[in-house]
Amino acid sequence: MRRSRTDEFLEFAAGRSGHLFRSACLLTSGDTHLAEDLVQETLGRMYALWGRTGLIGRAARIDNPAAYAQTVLVRAFLSHRRRRSAGERPLGELPDSAHARTAGDDPALRVALLDALAELPPKDRAVIVLRYWEDRSIEETAQAMQVSSAAVRTRSVRALARLRERLGGGIAEYAAR
CATH class of the missing domain: 1.10.10.10 (Winged helix-like DNA-binding domain superfamily/Winged helix DNA-binding domain)
Structure with missing residues (x-):
């Protein structure tokens, strides 16, 4: 049974990661590195919840995992922005085709x-x-x-x-x- 939940999560992550990444790129104004970090944090949090028989908190089920993942992404972004280090931006040459x-x-x-x-x-x-x-x-x-x-x-x-x-x-x- 545990293997099937892992398989379900991997299928979910593969199907949603592109969409989450695009949303994260918009939230971060094109900072693809931060967007990747936010997607990883989101998927990590989702995986931790996924293993708990689909429960969030004490009683609520994840009715719409895609919408919940989007909510987790936005909250991870807002949390990141509150950190002191969030304003630090490395300087240097940008890749030729970042966008x-x-x-x-x-x-x-x-x-x-x-x-x-x-x-x-x-x-x-x-x-x-x-x-x-x-x-x-x-x-x-x-x-x-x-x-x-x-x-x-x-x-x-x-x-x-x-x-x-x-x-x-x-x-x-x-x-x-």
């Missing part, structure tokens, strides 16, 4: 959006990623971030205003793509 591997059809758009996201505070960035990348409701976002629905609405409005300000008049150009 090109995941840039999709338009690398310039990806870079512009990642730069704009990088200027948002971590909690605002988390709200934008959960609401608009993950397409979660206000209530689901509030639950994932452990804040009120009103706080999510307020952060959404402020974060979107900052993104519009940062992207300037060209936001319609980005939206049209």
